[in-house]
Amino acid sequence: MTTTATPAPEPERTGPRRAGGGGTLAFVESPVQLLNVLEWAHARAPRASVTVVVLPPHDPMTRGQLRRMAQLARDEGHAVDWAEARGGAGAPLRTVTALARPLREAGRIVIGDPFSRYVQLLLALSGTAADLTVVDDGTATMEFTAQLAAGAKRFTRWHRKGAGGARALLFTPASRRARRRLTPGPRRRVELFSSMPVEPPEHVTVVENTFAWTRERFGPPALINGSDLVGTSLAETGVVDVDRYVEAVRSLARAHGAVRYFAHRRERTEKLHRVAVECDLEIVRPDLPLELVARRGPVARTILSFPSTVVHTLPLALAGTGVEVAVCDVDPAWLSAGASPRAQGFLSGVTATARGVQRLPASGA
CATH class of the missing domain: 3.40.50 (Rossmann fold)
Incomplete structure (x- = not known):
């Protein structure tokens, strides 16, 4: 869906x-x-x-x-x-x-x-x-x-x-x-x-x-049980292999009871169809940046993400709401043959420097 x-x-x-x-x-x-x-x-x-x-x-x-x-x-x-x-x-x-x-x-x-x-x-x-x-x-x-x-x-x-x-x-x-x-x-x-x-x-x-305008303008959100999973365009930019990515999404969703998948605006329709069918997730295409969508709610008590901007911004936008943000590392085996030599180090740095998030090991392989 x-x-x-x-x-x-x-x-x-x-x-x-x-x-x-x-x-x-x-x-x-x-x-x-x-x-x-x-x-x-x-x-x-x-x-x-x-x-x-x-x-x-x-x-x-x-x-x-x-x-x-x-x-x-x-x-x-x-x-x-x-x-x-x-x-x-x-x-x-x-x-x-x-x-x-x-x-x-x-x-x-x-x-x-x-x-x-x-x-x-x-x-x-x-x-x-x-x-x-x-x-x-x-x-x-x-x-x-x-x-x-x-x-x-x-x-x-x-x-x-x-x-x-x-x-x-x-x-x-x-x-x-x-x-x-x-x-x-x-x-x-x-x-x-x-x-x-x-x-x-x-x-x-x-x-x-600090996302002060976002917090003043929207929310706080109503919270729902389970987890929401945030999509990335890492496959679209050629960084990770699409098959590995879908498998990682499936493993992460099963392990944490995710129901919804918030698609990145650049994710391809074909990949999202695979995520919906193979991972049994509802695909949501946000009409605003995720910081605003999450702040307006409803949103799950746990938001799962791979290394991306939201692991830095969502803890600020959702401060004081009780929502926990968790980040899953990218396994080096997921990288595509055409990935930049800098890709793994950059993604690791995104995860390592995120504040106020839970660190999760790489899922799927």
Whole structure:
């Protein structure tokens, strides 16, 4: 069985408003990024309106969650522009042209994914005096800060192998300029707003994301017996073998009495069908980031997860509710033949640094 929310209407497409006179301009490409922009505004600029530019991908589940998050942002008094930057051959140029002036005039730029080539291009075009804030884009924040501290000339996602091919080489000048923009200077402050365990370089200010806005806005949730299991896109990104993953889900669900499986927005339909049939789980496709879904409830007293962002964020979002979060390690035998050499170490680090969670051994094999 699959539970899916009714699609929300497509947002009105508008040209990007000017953040103007020292205002704040935020760029988001995922629902989690937009959630963390709202958390940042609540914590750091509670009386200010942020202009949020949504750069939606083609994936329908991501777009659906972004629509709902965009409405929440509007409800909080922020301006939201839906920019179809990937909507055809001429869309990137039109979007960049429309954003050129707002980028130069913004006093602060907030981004959620410094690995994104689109965001790097926008940073390369931004005014050199604007302050920068990086909000969490999940566990990728940990890899970003590690590469920033190490002085990496180019940012590379942890699950990717190689240098990225010819397209990456063509993009090198913009990537290097974006890298310089993310380095603090005499006229430019760089801030990291994060719930992740990070060790950024000197002169980067770290502000802890406690999910205060989420806790104030939603819940507390009603609790149900049993366990909920959180899905991941580790198979979709080529990190783990899909057969091993499904077997691990089945073993974990049986051992802990899981009934529902909260699908990651990037999980493929074919894999989810296997999880439903072979693991006897109800598939739930959340219409918002899991932190908000769990906070609204109902939610199980125990939430099971493999190494992912939620093992860091859910204990904060659900603080004081009595919900326990448990994380299951990834067995090295599950890794696919094409997995990055860094994959196992990165996943182990995600688990080892999670606070307030129960550690579980790898299930299935």
